[in-house]
Amino acid sequence: MGTSVCFLNLSSCPRLRLSTFRILSSAEIGVSRRQVLEQVDRELSKGDERAALSLVKDLQGKPGGLRCFAAARQVPQRLYTLDELRLNGIETASLLSPVDSTLGSIERNLQLAAILGGVAAWNVFSFNPQQILFISLGFLFLWTLDLVSFNGGIGSLVLDTIGHTFSQKYHNRVIQHEAGHFLIAYLVGILPRGYTLTSLEALKKEGSLNIQAGTAFVDFEFLEEVNAGKVSATTLNRFSCIALAGVATEYLLFGYAEGGLADINKK
Structure with a gap:
């Protein structure tokens, strides 16, 4: 019995197309993500906030894109009475009346x-x-x-x-407070632009006194809505969450908030 061998010349078959797939390793994705972060930092350092935000959004959900950016979904807004908050174990005086003792x-x-x-x-x-x-x-x-x-x-x-020099408690509290602002902003889709942890650092970076600490955001979209006189409910809710994230973080970690009175007043 003879053997029949058939050789198929792929180049002669225009209808046959082969797709090439490449599996990225976790190390390659990590390098790619780090490169994206470096590019975002470069755009922010140049003051081009639009380019930085566009870069983050374009790669959202793709390999090498930033993880969990704008991944949080806010629950429907609802007003709670003081009694309802107490039933849920929340002491409003410790949360919403911070005193920097x-x-x-x-x-x-x-x-x-x-x-x-x-x-x-x-x-x-x-x-x-x-x-x-x-x-x-x-x-x-x-x-x-x-x-x-x-x-x-x-x-x-x-x-x-x-306070930062001699009180580790105060130093740690400020760090956790600003980390709360930073994290919630990132999760709701507002790109953090930078942060300061001390008044001296704020003076060096911003040239401003009376800033104890702070986190800056890429917020030109919000400012455009404000200037147009049409601030959407979604945008307002996002920034309200960001404003209260610092005191909420302190309350969750320490059982009470000492900083953030200005954040509450702004809200």
Whole structure:
């Protein structure tokens, strides 16, 4: 019995098309995603927020794209009574009435140290009443100048710097607070642009006083809606969630919120 062999020349069959599939390894996807992040960072550093956001959205859901961006879905909005919140184990005073007791304690200790230092200097240098008056007026002038010209920004800068230096509790709380803003913004589809964790860092980056810490976002779409006078309910809900994410994070981690009063007032 003979054997028949048939050779098929693929190039001579125009109707036959072969598709090539390539399976990307997790390492390759990781490298690709890192390259995307680097490109996004470059666009943001150039101030081209539209290009950065477009790049993220174009690769959304694709291999190498950013994971979980805009992946969260908000539950339908609903108003809760105080009794309903208590039944769910939420203490509204601890959540929505933050008092920065850590910085308050540091501020009181600094005031006490200043008084004791003044008394010690008086005894050591034997200041007469006139010298004490002039020194007191000098400090009062500097305090008033800061309050009037910088809205207390210099004092807040000093207090925040001392807080981050000597209080690990305060330092960690600020980090967790800003991480909450950053994470929720990313999950609801608002691209974070940058963040600061200290007043000194904010002064160096933004040239602004009176900023304790903060997270900046690519929000030109929101601003365009505001300027047009047509802010959609979806956009408003997103930014409301982002604004309250910091205090919610503190409440979940520590059982109470100390920072974020300005966020609540903005909301």
